[in-house]
Amino acid sequence: MKFGLGQPIRRREDVRFLKGEGRYVDDIHAAGDLHAYFLRSPAGHARIASLDVSAAREAEGVRLVLTWAEIEGRLNPLTNDFPLESTGEGVEPAKPVAMPHLARERVRFVGQPVAMIVAETLAQARDAAELIELDLEELPVVVGQREALEPGAPQLHDEAPGNLSYDWGMGDAEATDAAFARAAKTVSVEVVNNRIVVASLEPRAARIGWDGARWEIHAGTQGSHNLRGKLARQLGVDAGTIRVLTPDVGGGFGMKLQAHPEDALIAIGARDLGAVIRWTADRSEAFLSDAQGRDLLTLAEGAFDADGKVLAMRFRSVSNLGAYYSTFGAAIHTFFSVPISGGMYDVPVWRHEVKGAFTNTVPTDAYRGAGRPEMIHITEQLMETAARAFGADRAEFRKRNLITSDQTPYTNHGGCVFDSADPARNVDDATAAADWAGFEARRAEAAARGKLAGIAAVYYFERTGGGPAESALMDVKPDGEITLAVGTQSTGQGHETVWPQIVHEELGVDPMKIRLLAGDSDVLTAVGGTGGSRSLIMASRVLMLAAKDVVDKAMDGASALLEAARADIEYSVEDGGRFRIKGTDRSVTLFEAAGQMGGVQGLGEVNDRVATFPNGCHVAEVELDPETGAVEITRYSIADDFGKIVNPLLVEGQVHGGLVQGAGQVMGEVMVFDPDTAQPLSGTFMDYRMPRASDFPPISFKLNEIPCTTNPLGVKGCGEAGAVGAIPALALAIQDALLAAGVEAAAPPFTPVRVWSYLNAA
Template sequence: MPTGCGPRSRALRVEPDRVRVHVGDVGGAFGMKLMDHPEYALCALAAADLERPVKWVGSRSESFLSDAQGRDMRGLVEGAFDADGRCLAMRMRTISGLGAYYSSYGAGVHTVFSAALLGGMYDVGATYAEVQGAFLNTPPADAYRGAGRPETIYATERLMEAAARQIGIDPVEIRRRNLLTADRVPHRSPGGFVFDSLDTHTVLDRALAAADHAGFEARAADARAQGRLRGLGVAYYFERTGGQPTENTRMELGGDGILRIWVGTQSSGQGHETAWAQIAHERLGLPIDSIKVMPGDSDALPSGGGTGGSRSLIMASQVLILGSDNLIEAARARAADKLEAAAADLEFLPGEGGIFRVAGTDLSVGLVELASGGEAIEADGQIKIESSSTFPNGAHICEVEIDPDTGALEILRYTVIDDFGRLVNPELVAGQVHGGIVQGIGQVIGEEARWDPETGQPLNGSFMDYCMPRAADVPMFDVAFEEVPARTNPLGVKGCGESGSVGGIPATALAVLDALWRAGYRTPLETPYTPIKLWQALQSVPRDAA
């Protein structure tokens, strides 16, 4: 959803009222569709010159050459721990690839978006992050599902795992000793975040039980007896979700009994049409199948905060509540006239189908009846808040097996317990988690954009030679939730759309590294963990090392 026509009108050098933006079903996004691409303006100019519609379709090869890519970070993370394994401080120095040209949020991804997350949800005394940007002969780098948070949590979790091995503490135990606990909130992190709601130990314990962590060593022994290597990765993630601090909605209940809603967020597969209707239904009592979330239209709703940073539910829920309350008040005068009663004597009852009733009587009238007798009932809702941040968190546990003869990797089990606060629609949330995990796994097991170092020519310019994760690469996920409501918004919700990749990357990588460690491999190894890379690593291990 556009934040207004200003950026488009400036690009076209026309007044904003000459630009109308329609946004229908745009499919998946994952960050890349946040940016204004040159082709948008070129299509509009061509349409004006030709006086007919113009459609631009980028080919897959063109996308590999020019679309924003992500996750290009290299660095070193260090930690200071006491003898009991408690983390006193963390320091991270990184270089972030920006590509050959600067893109919209490129510098922000590994700085303001994520550097402050160093240390995760652990009780770390101090953190320091130093980030350098580098221009390269590659496509621009920008926001991609998680936008820097997966990278920083990956660094944090790699450090916690390394500390556990060096100090001689079980990897789960070192996390348990360092995680913030519910009695510590509100807590201000070294990065400046104020954690308002959490229950990390309950989340971790539930995940360990669901993954049968206690039985892993027996499973690993059985695998060794069959000549295979098992590994287990446990990661505790958190992320900051939120974005633009303003949001808008417009509601219209027509004579046909349909409530039409416009909201300044754009669905790109998350199921906004369902969740937004649920919130309005709960507030107004109208049948959920009579509530329609309308596609983006800058004439119907001139501005909005957009979709990004997992902000949509956090902000949309608040304007939908406000808009619904305003619609109720807009209808109250009509109900008073209809029932020949004072407006102050009317009570609104959403649980009885959205009716006004004269208190203490059986006289009532419904919203739909009030709209059918005259003009549509309309209402707006706008909010501007100082901060929309929430802090979803959770435990991811991945179990893998490697065939040492071929380097083939199999992900056997994947378990997640997430804290997203109150859940409006658990099925939609689970779908978001599944997709995020797969994208995280893809980065760990195969995804990698490669170019010739001298010319910048892409070496994998299509899906023929770029390794996308497929359904056969992952097991069925065991996903459940611990609802610890946020205290910063009326519904107590926390963002969920990007968390799967934030936790999925470290959990999967740590599982692979654990399998290698058990085989005697001790050299740092970075993703992606392709079969040839794993096979080569195992060939370097002395036969008696394990």
């Protein structure tokens, strides 16, 4: 079909974006809107000796000032939404630490909200904040997770002695230890997954009004219903008293799924004043208060037989949770990601133990991949170390240990069921495209130019999709338009293009007659939002069900117009969506049939947690300049398996975006805190190095369609995969170049000064 599945249709929404016609939260305003501003802690750890807001309350234009004293008992605190239960004797479940919306008695990280000021203009609110007298008695700080767990470290919470949030693990410890005892060779490596800032193009924003009975909230979020549910819990109200509308969203990456203090505070202010209050974070606030990503330290160990086949893997990790839990912070490096430890390798037994630590830093949570990029990075660092220990070709060593297509369905020790996969095919395709065999000649040529070249091939897999519930409402209007409401909302993925493609495939209707509605928590009930690369997997299913429901209901209208029994009528997609009397040329369109009934609505709903497992091979090649430490990516090749492809153009774009974010983590992005004061040292784009278009060469990209069996279309999620593969590929390529110069151990981020320092130390 011209606009159906598999067609590389350009994103229709890009036309309005490029013309400046996107509509984000900050574009929605009206006369009389008030403005919120937050006074934030300037200290990393301190006792609040006094807080005097009296002058601020009297300042020009100020309508409201809230501190902890005014909200005590009015808001339920921010808590861990994913309590980890004990997994055996001697381990610790997640401790009951909660974050107040405004600091109470103590501040525990720079940027923690202390007061909210609401004024007629933003300038007035800022000026009033300058009048607040905040007296802090500074306390000792700790910013590193391992240091936080050492005896004598500054204590953050009475509820978490020793700053330990949890001590959790999966896998068979006894069998793993036994495998290490009989191994012909064992290897180990320390792996750093550095802390990063989400830095979405559109900062967090909200516009909240109260009409006397109900809140109306415009917010840039990854799910209107998710935000509604979180706010209902914080406000202690029925979810029906809240309506959340989500317009265009300029990037989410996991951060905009999480609960932050500002939204509920603005909601309280709007109710107190009976007014509309708006707030958009500035970039400095985003650096200080958005949930951040990664920050995991790991000791990885592998046991191998004499032929280099893996016998067991063992991991010990420490996760930096920040000063408090973010929504899913405790789950990111445990339940969400530990099951993929060991990658798609045929690992007989493994054990992964993780401790969570509280520190005087911004809380951490999901960031594009939600722990899975960290686990694949760890696994690939270990496989690289093992391949070198055996003196083996690094790509062939991986093929030796990867599962094969004949082994599917294959269940790993984390419970992941690989129903369809052909890793060897992806490795062969990616290494062929990269000219893996010709690299040594290119290394020598680079050396002749005074450059250090490096290469790496890695294999990744992702766990995507699954629950919770999802739904779609399809409204066929007599005027010839179909509107769609789907719970999984776009934060830049191209839903306005892809969802009509799926509906076109099911109904045959011109995609340009299909319009996607903005997020609205009043329209649907059972939805899960956008996250975990679930959108296509879940939306395709509910759209197909909704289309089927539409055809079934519109059949009555067709029956009346054609004066024929339902059993004598068939629906033809190929004819552009027409009901036809079988064996005749008498027909009516879907819109005519729907018009006979005054319009037709179809509903599709699912509620399950069946996952998909995209996978593939990334090959990265780099050159380093020893004089400056600059890193150049010279080649990049990918072979991916995303199952059935709906729109290859958008899939490639998603992979490119993920690759760039992964490269950012490896080549420059890192959030650094002063160990003595917990002050952020990379809190602006002057100090925090974002990736640039000029950093990347043309990317060789191949799709191997190996449909999965767990959803009707056979699709696998692709939104986060680029980051999962790029982090280890680029890190190991740079380490390969450094190793050739005598640098034995090096960890990301590989900024020019760090690379230069490594080379000079060697």
